[in-house]
Amino acid sequence: MGEYRTGTAGSADGTVIGYRTLGSGPAVLLVHGGMKAAQHLMELARVLSDGFTVHVPDRRGRGPSGAHGADFGVRREVEDLQALAAATGATRIFGLSSGALVTLRTALETPSLDRIALYEPPLSVGGSAPVGWVPRYEREIAAGKLSAALVTSLKGLGTEPVFGRVPRFLLVPFLTVGARLQRGRADGDVSIPDLVPTLGYDMRVIREMADTAPDYAGLKTDVLLLEGAKSPVYLHQAVDALSAVLPRSRRVTFPGLGHEGPEDEGDPRSVGAALRDFFADPA
Template structure:
């Protein structure tokens, strides 16, 4: 049976509309999607949580049915949009994935009314863990219109655990050209300049974990056991400074596990969000 979705148009702080896709019943849960993709990658996750939560998906600016993104990109609009959605839905639960995890963490640091925050492979750089040395080369290729080359550079830089990251660049470019012929590949290719802007912002926030110590929400810092090796130590560093945080390494999971929504990950997220909040977040 098809999942029932409701569509709402929520006013943003700048007068634009945020298109909210919601399904399920129960406590509200807002998903902040990763870079390079749209909410279509998260509908399976929403369906598998919908028996316990009202799950809210929305495309971040510059994607699909979302309004245009302000330039130059500084992430502030993303935080404002999340604030508008939390106010509209009354949800206190947030999931952030990859680049969306960075946005969600910044929002929690601003003391938005987030009671529980689950981050999966959040793209947060701490003390240089996880190198971004590949970013200038990827930007140069993208600016030159060579999206396959840029995508090959990004893929090897992000997915250091993958055997394909150690293949010769020419072979990786050929693989990316094939990938760009697929629907998800075309989407990721079209959004690659946006993704690189977000990556540059994440890199500018590199620094000691103490900059995130003010996050008062209950935080689950999750990563995949089969994913890039830099996320577990990053999460441990963050958990050491946040007053209500813990880490979780998910077995048999890599970076896209949140999209694939295996039962053991969905159950772990549900358990986290349904557990009692030990401390109410403080707000300005």
């Protein structure tokens, strides 16, 4: 953990949100997506850290951050990002997946944020985002079948093509072993078994923000829309919808990337280069 500093911000409802910090320069927030944590954006943070002070929060329910709470919804996530922006002085923010949805809604309500970058927000357009798998996932979570719930979500979301091609009866035991091996990590990262149950809360965000693209027609902030060419169609439909309504946006498509593009296992250098140019641009 010596490579980064840690900090906390207090959200409006009293929930503590923890974050990692590295680098120096103008402050930037990097907001992870569903079933992920701060650890998954650390390579991207390193790419940006020579020109920016990069803050990478763990969203609610993960690591040092507090629980989601009984009244969790988009409002709570917006309050969390507003608290983080106030605590760090960040005016630039990047969000991935469900983190991009929350970032988008926060930008609408937070004039101090003047550079917004979004990678594939799963904004449902006329039912485009797949949610039919969620009831099965919820039953498996309730029964303590975390590996089965993980497989259900991976196949349901379609963001990991390899998992979509492997039969469930092979995936479940494989992921069970992997989760057991990772559970003992002591480096500040959040384990897979702890991350799987958080996805249900991200699906609440997706359902709550469905068909809200027209809301952003009045957003005057500069927005960079990012996508991977290999990602599922519904994610491109979301970017299409936002591109059509946002008055000050531009779009970048990465030919060889999928939904995991900004993450450590994707290509954070390519995504980071685009973010560096966008966040440094004074225009």
